[in-house]
Amino acid sequence: MAKTTSFATFLIIGPTCFFLGILFSSFPYDYNVLWTTPSDRDAYFRILEDHIKFLYASPPIISRILHIAIGTGLIGFITKLYKPSEANMLFDGASLVLYMAGVTVYITNIVKGFKVVTAGIYGNVEPMEGDEVSPDDYISREDTLRVFAASNTILALVLVGVLVLQAGQWYALRKEEAEIVEMDRLAEEKKKAGKKKQ
Template sequence: MAKSNSFATFLIIGPTCFFLGVLFILLPYDYHILWAPPSPNAPPGKTMEDYFLLQETHLKFLHASPPLVPRIQNLIVGVGLLGFIIKLYKPSEANLLFDGASLVLYMVGITVYIANIVKGLRMVTAGEYGSMELVEAEAVAGSGQVELEGTGIGREDSLRVLAASNTILALVLVGVLVLQAGQWYAERKEEDEMAEMDQKAAEKKRTASSSGSSKKNK
């Protein structure tokens, strides 16, 4: 069971780290959009509009990827789900706590990916800003920059929502890794305690047997 759990953990951590790497590649495009917007007096080539154009061009290029790329991504998502299915089959108490919470975060990440990122890529490629609804990401994009769910938003706010969605997804995936690491630590601690208890029990048994044999000799 321990070997199957270790393999299932690998199936979860592998896809999670893979998608964190993909999001890290997107960070140079999202950084200036969300965290370090240039000043109004920025030189040509480093204005806010230039960064929006860079992000927009990159997103269009991503959406125009060959069909093999999204198929591989969907396959990797499925590998992660397979890992959760294996670990949650006949679950222990630790599995229900850590893997259950990890699965919830993983599904939240899939929801953000489908509802925001995939839909946003199609919107950017079509150039139909404001015609599609995106899930609210105001908490990350900044107060007052993104409208509530169910309203049409413009080009700049749509690109901010996509950048914020990448950040939200990264935080969710980091949460999955933290929970898996916490489970590993808890199981390791439990094994050490059990081994210590067994060692103490064995020492008591040896002490009792040695004292009994010494009494017989007397």
């Protein structure tokens, strides 16, 4: 059972670290859009926009590998949560919630951001007859790119949370094993002391 749990943990940690690596490689693009105010800010928006378009135009094998990695992580959670212990329910349940939150951010913000940026349809709203469209009714190019960059940051924080929970579970299990060994040792000493008295 311990080997199965270890392998399932590997199936969770591997894809999580893989995603963090992808997000880290996007961090130089996101950093200048979110946290700095350089003099030529538009240049950084163009760089991020070109980066997003390049990623979206990548061969289909790239997105397939990414989706296989997502599925691998889910298989790891299903394996660990099959006939779960109390520790699995707490740590793996919370990890699964964070993982699914990350998948949701990926689908709703990042994939949608890829499509919007590649199509270049920021705020190109065609009003219906009789509709009044104000500038607040659509998202501008800068705001779209900021949302995309912020989604990457949120996703990275969520994935770090998954790793922290998995590390917490590992620590709790090791601590429990050490306590059990110590209790067994004390029980054995008491038995020996009782035999000597007889």
